[in-house]
Amino acid sequence: MIGEDLVQLVTPEGQRTPHPEYEASLTGAEIFSMYRDMVIVRRFCAEATALQRQGQLALWAPLQGQEAAQIGAGRALAPSDFSFPSYREHGVAWCRGVPPADTLRVFRATTNGGWDPQKYRHSVPAIVLGNQVLNAVGYAMGVQRDGADEAVITFFGDGASSQGDVLESFVWAASFNAPIVFFCQNNQWGISTPSSTQAKVPLFLRASGFGFPGVRVDGNDVLAVYEVTKRALAQAREGGGPTLIEAYTYRLGAHTTSDDPTRYRVDAEVEVWKHRDPIERVKSLLVHEFGVTTEKFDAVTGEAETLALQLRDDVLAMGKPDPLSMFDHAYAAEHPLIDEGRREVAALLELGAP
C-alpha cells in the first residue's frame, strides 16, 4: 500500500505534515491559485463529460481525482521546459496555457491534435500507450546536445508502465543521463486492470533497477507533487539525469465515457478515495491556515462555471472540418497520392457529395 516512502506535505485532512527531504515553498496566494486551477479543470472535465453524454463529443477521458497530480506537476514546469502528455493530461495542458476547448478537439473528432505543441511547449496527445515516453527521452537528448537550460517531463500511467517503450525509455534515459522526469500517475486502474497486475513492487522502485532515483509522492497532495516535481526538473536541468515520480492517486471516474467501472471495482474503494479528494484537502488547508473566505472560494466556483459555459459554446461551434483538410500535413513535401486523393475529393465535393 501507500507506506512510509510516500512524500506527503499535507494530510488528507488538510493539515501540514513535515517531511525530512521536502519542504513546501509556496505562499498562500500561490496555493490558492493552484486550488483555482484544480477547481477549473475539474469543472471543465465535468462539462466535457456532459457534452459527451449529449452526443457532442465522441469520447472523453476524465481526470477527476487526478487534479493535484496534474496541476502540481504542470505548475512545477518552467516556461521553457517541454512536456509530453498521453491523453488524460487536461490539467497539465491547462497549466501550459492550452485553451481548454483545444484539448477537446480530439474528442470532438475534428483533429488528431488540437493545439500548436511548440507554442505551448506541450506535445500533442499520444494515445498508443508509452510511445510518447520514448519521444520525450529523444527530445531530452536534443536538449542535452543543445546545452539548453531546459528539462523535459513526460506523463504516463500505471497501465503504460508495463509497456516496453516505457522500460526502454528508462534504459535510454539512464544510459544517456537525459534531462527528463518520468511522471507516472498511478491512478490504480488501467481500464479494468488493477495496478497490482502491472507491478508486484511499488512502481517508483523500478527506477533504482535502471540506475536513477524514484520517488513516490502523494498524488492527491498538490503541494507535495509540486515540490517533488520541481526538484526533479531542477536536477534534470543541472545535469543530474532522470527521475521517476510515481504520483499515487486515484481515477475517481471512468477510464473514458465508454467505460463502466462498476463492473470491476467496488464502491467502497471509491468512497475511500473520495475522502482523499485533492481539492478538498487544499481547500481545508487554505481555510485553516490562510483564512480564505467562502466568498473567495465562491468566486473561483463562479469563474469555473463561466469557463465551463464558454467551453460548451466553443465546442458546439466546432463544426465538421473541410474534407480536403484530411490531406493537409499528411506529408511535408509533395506526394502524388495526396494530390490524387485531394483531386478526387474535390471533384466529389463539386458534385455535391456529403
Next chain:
Amino acid sequence: MTTTMSMARALNEGLRRAMEDNKKVLIMGEDVGKLGGVFRVTDGLQKDFGEDRVIDAPLAESAIVGTAVGLAIRGYRTVCEIQFDGFVYPAFDQIVSQVAKLHKRSDGVYTMGLVIRIPFQGGIGAIEHHSESPEAYFAQTAGLRVVSCSTPHDAYWSIQQAVAHDDPIIFCEPKSRYWEKGEVDLENPGRGLFEAAVRREGTDVTVVGYGASMKTILRAAAVADEEGVSLEVIDARSLAPLDLVTMAASVNKTGRLVVVQETPHMASIGSEIVAELTERCFYSLRAPGLRVSGYHVPYPPSRLEEEYRPSVERILDAVDRVREYEA
C-alpha cells in the same frame, strides 16, 4: 568527378557529407560507433563526428526510432540504423504510430525529418531474420516514404537526399550488394530521390525491380538479348511513392510487364505496380503484368534461398509467358 567504390563505402561517404553539411544530422543504432556498424556502413564516423552525433545505442529498436522522433521534434535529423530487416519489427509501433503520423497530428508543426536505414533482402547465406523484405509494410502506411538503392552512385546520393528530406524515409539497402563496386559521380546526383531509373533500354518487355533484384534482372536481360528478346529494365528506386510516370512510359512502349521482388507477392510492391500500370496502360498492355516473387512462406533457411529468390531463369520464364500472349 567520378570514382569507384562499394555501396557500403558510398553510403558511408554520403552520410559523412550529410553530417558535414548539417550539424543537426545524427546517426543512431546498434554498434554504429566504434565498430562502424555490422556492415561497416558508418565506419569511422564516430571518430570524426563524436559520440554525441554518432550514437551507439542500447539494444532496443523501438527506442532507437522512438528517441529519433523526439530528436526530430527538437530539430535534429537522425539516421537510424536497424541492424537487419528482421529486427525492425520492435520499432514498427513507433514507425507507424508516431513517425508516420506526428507531422499530421501536429498540423505540420513537427517535422519528422528522419531516416530509417534497413539492410534488406537475402542472398548472404544468413540465419533467420537476416534476409527479409519488409518494405510493403511501410509502403502501405500513409506518412512514410520508402526508397531503395541498387548502385553505389544511387546509394551515395539517395542517402543524402533522404537525410535532407522533410518527410520520414525508410531507406532499404540491399545487403548482398554492399561490397559490389561501381562508379559514383560525386558532383551530379542525376536524379531525384523518388524517380525510377531506366537501367537498360529495350522494346519487348518492361521488367521492373529494385534493390538486389536489379543485378539479377540485368543478367536476365543480357541472356534474353542473346536470344533476341529486348528487355527494358527499370529500377523502381522509390517504392512509396512509385514513379509510375516512368514505368507507364515504358509499358506503353513495350506492352508487357514483369515485376521482380523478393517478398511474397500478396499485398506487395509488385502487386501495386501491376495494378497501377494495368489501370494506366490498359490499352497498351498485350498481356497481364506478372510478378516474380518470393513464395508465401517464411524466408527459408538460407541453403534454400536461391530456390526462393527470383532467379534469372524465373524472370526469363515470366518474360516468355508475357510474350506468349498475342493481341
